[in-house]
Each structure stands twice: as structure tokens, then as C-alpha cells.
Ligand SMILES: Cc1ncc(C[n+]2csc(CCOP(=O)(O)OP(=O)(O)O)c2C)c(N)n1
């Protein structure tokens with residue numbers, strides 16, 4: 001049997017993401033995590049939504065499906081239901097999963113199928129050139145939102161915890177080793193696993209940069225088996241925590 005390495009999950013297509021985009025780190029981390037788990041590519045299905053982040057499915061060597069905007073999860077759920085032996089990943093942007101796809105996100109967490117859902121959060125709509133997303137904080141000015149967002153941003157981890165996700169984690173795409181390990185744990189978790197990655201858009205977002213992530217994200221220190229503790233610290237930190245935030249026993 002050939003040994004699996006990161007390259008085993010590389011389809012050989014050159015990504016079209018801007019130089020420095022955080023999504024490169026996510027692609028690399030997914031490939032490394034799959035290699036660490038030694039899951040053969042023919043036993044993996046990766047489904048993405050639409051957005052810059054949605055291109056990730058085209059770069060992975062596995063069965064992949066580039067679905068419609070906000071619809072990665074229902075496609076992933078259907079695949080898992082009919083092919084339970086597959087390792088199923090769903091991937092997309094914060095707009096994909098928390099604007100048009102929010103209903104699917106919450107219900108997928110509630111249904112707790114064994115799927116790993118990874119969001120690449122750049123706090124805006126990258127593909128359509130920088131409009132605010134539901135995760136953009138109040139006051140955020142994007143190219144398509146020049147008068148600033150007038151609403152508070154959603155706390156993604158808090159929503160997923162409340163909806164019943166069994167595994168919730170957050171990471172920065174700039175910290176590769178931690179990201180690989182969290183994705184590895186999420187895929188290995190036997191239930192719905194959510195990993196939110198702060199993945200900077202270097203072209204349209206001059207606020208949520210790699211430096212912003214280093215300054216503002218702190219490692220979670222609560223008991224990750226205690227849902228009440230997780231809800232409290234994720235709420236009080238406004239979601240700016242990294243590491244495993246909750247793991248249902
Ligand atoms: C049904 C539908 N509505 C709107 C669009 C236009 N659209 C394409 S990508 C996108 C948002 C992308 O933002 P996000 O999901 O955060 O991904 P990113 O590009 O930032 O990675 C939108 C609104 C679409 N493709 N399909």
C-alpha cells in the first residue's frame with residue numbers, strides 16, 4: 001500500500017487565490033490532517049459552497065462537489081446518509097454558512113451527522129469584492145459597504161454550540177500546526193464537528209489581518225467538556241477564542 005502524504009490529497013491545480021490569502025493555510029491543513037489520519041482519497045467526499053473559499057474543493061484530491069451558495073451542508077448530509085463509510089467534509093465562507101446558508105448550518109449541527117464543517121472566516125464576501133458578511137462587526141467598512149455595517153456580527157461558535165454541535169473549535173489559518181491538529185480532531189470526532197478558521201482576505205479586509213488574529217485571539221482555558229462553561233466563555237470573549245471550545249463526551 002502506498003504511504004499517504006499531504007501530496008496524496010493535492011489535485012495538482014494551482015489555486016487562483018490572491019497571494020497571502022488565508023485559504024491557502026486551510027487547504028494545506030486539511031491535506032495534512034487527512035494524511036495524519038491516513039484516510040485514502042477515494043473514501044473522502046469534500047463539498048464546498050460558493051465563494052473564494054468554495055474553490056477549495058477543486059484543489060483537493062478526493063471526491064469533491066462544488067455546490068451552490070450556502071448549500072454545501074445539505075449536499076454533504078445527503079452524501080453521508082447514503083455513503084456512511086465516507087469521510088465527509090463541508091467547507092465554505094462565513095457568508096456561505098452564516099448568511100444564505102445559516103438555516104442549513106444550524107440544522108446540520110442539530111442533526112449531528114458525522115460530518116466535519118470548516119468555515120473560512122474573512123469577515124466579508126471575498127468573491128463578490130468585499131461586502132460585509134453577517135460576521136462583520138458593527139462599524140466595519142467593506143468596499144461594498146462604504147458607510148459601514150450597522151449591525152453586530154454573529155458569534156459563530158456560540159451559534160453552533162447552541163444548535164447542538166458535538167465538537168466546536170476555532171483556529172487562525174496563520175497558525176498551521178494548531179489548525180492541522182484541530183482539523184484532525186474534528187474529522188476523527190464521531191458526530192458533527194465545526195471548525196471555524198479565521199482566514200484573512202488580504203485584498204479586501206485591512207482590519208482582520210494575520211496581525212489582528214495574533215493580537216485578538218486567545219487560547220480557550222475553560223473545561224471543554226462542560227457546555228455551560230463553553231457557552232459562557234465563548235459569549236464573554238465575543239467568540240475570539242481558539243482551540244477546542246467544546247467536545248461532547
Ligand atoms: C444564490 C446565490 N446568491 C448570491 C450569489 C453571489 N455570491 C457569490 S459568492 C458570495 C459571497 C461569498 O462570501 P463568502 O461565502 O464569505 O466566501 P468568500 O468569498 O469570502 O470566501 C455571493 C453573495 C451566488 N453565487 N448565489
Ligand code: SF4
Pocket residue numbers: 016017018020021022023052053122126127200201202203204
Ligand atoms: S479576494 Fe480575499 S478571500 Fe478571495 S482569494 Fe483574494 S484574498 Fe482570498
